[in-house]
Amino acid sequence: MQEIELTHLECSDCPIRHRAVCARCDTQELDQLEEMKYYRTFEAGQTIAWTGDKLDFVATMVSGIATLSQTLEDGRTQMVGLLLPSDFMGRPGREMASYDVTATTDVVMCCFRRRPFEDLMRNTPHIAQRLLEMTLDELDAAREWMLLLGRKTAREKIASLLAIIARRNASINLGRAGGRMEFDLPLTREAMADYLGLTLETVSRQVSALKREGVIELAGKRHVSVPDFDRLMLETGDDTDGGIPV
Amino acid sequence: MQEIELTHLECSDCPIRHRAVCARCDTQELDQLEEMKYYRTFEAGQTIAWTGDKLDFVATMVSGIATLSQTLEDGRTQMVGLLLPSDFMGRPGREMASYDVTATTDVVMCCFRRRPFEDLMRNTPHIAQRLLEMTLDELDAAREWMLLLGRKTAREKIASLLAIIARRNASINLGRAGGRMEFDLPLTREAMADYLGLTLETVSRQVSALKREGVIELAGKRHVSVPDFDRLMLETGDDTDGGIPV
DNA sequence: AGGGAACCTTGATCTCAATCAAGGATGGCG
């Protein structure tokens, strides 16, 4: 995840410091983006789009958590993406949503209508290049995730998910520490299960096991404290310091 | 997978008719690409790059099959990408390979040295836009694959893989038929297992089962004939006509 | 405070795929 220097505004009032679409653009382009942007909010649990719906905007996550998921005929579902603040959503050049998009907490998005955004993209090479970088990052994350889904044990999956959220939180809040980390789990046990290709019972059992062994501490069901991040990383099965760039 | 009209050359002697990087470029850009391109061949089984290796080119697959894979500390491996003719490999803006890349058959690639390619990309917006499209397609494929890895049964996984290869072959050879389809499996049972997050024994058993039940026919171990593609699709668990755009 | 819904935990049992094990087919090469 590389640092982007912002040459100008920071997308004005969006609290976005990196991975923002508008980074690198010159004033004029930023003005155009400013002009076409608008905010939308969604409540926790609300569906932002169903697969196949017409989706006439692209957007950057400002706050909250949303998920992308896919479903088989008989209802089995798999989460295929996690949208955290500063992530980009939507696909220039495609009319329909390819996934179910759901807000798991209250969500604010900074949206751009798709057509004008596409036009702007055609005229300003920076944007396509920036989107390409971001999409390649997402692809890397998806592929790490495939390794998780295909080859990790339940315990490793849980540890990996906790490590991802901890690291992602830390990089926003503190800069990563090797030591203690705390965060709120933004997902229900069921959502975690859908993320990891498990059942919610297995998630619950493995979380309990990690707690019992002191790898994590829980305050309530959702607030997690990791006394030693390196200890947690040992449980992920990853090469030391691999890490998923979500 | 949309059709690209080629306005000019077809990357001269590369047998690439769609998804080629050089499609849509004007003559001058094509000339520049022509100038910097070169071919490389790899033998079946040869490793093209190890994770972390310096990789100073990007490339388009001309012929053959290659795989991208990732490995955990203890050796468990998961294939995360399959490179078929016309697929793009490599990442502008990144020095190191992020995956192990292996030729599973003899492979010919049309390569471009990374630096000049990046320069060209900066100057010709078409290319970044085209790469963005291709990367978004890859991301879709990766996400379908995640659904497969996380939620499908062994039998569904095998059926899905066969369907992907059959469809992909058909779109190159014949245009897709609803009826009979034939192709050579470009992967060993072990490679299929690494693709699907299974063991090679399970792959073998499920292939045998599909054969026993007449869903597929085998001539030798590698030549597959699908008497009724729709019947095969029923076994994938997918929504009718979903389909993975590899 | 009481009722109910959503969410979570834990136990018992079952099942699908992994693992362990043996042997068969294929093909290259002396």
Place this chain on the structure above:
DNA sequence: CGCCATCCTTGATTGAGATCAAGGTTCCCT
């Protein structure tokens, strides 16, 4: 032709996680 290596198949057994089931917690609403 026979040897060897690689790849594949099949059988027996095990085990991790799914499924089925019951009850606990938390928190909102009246």
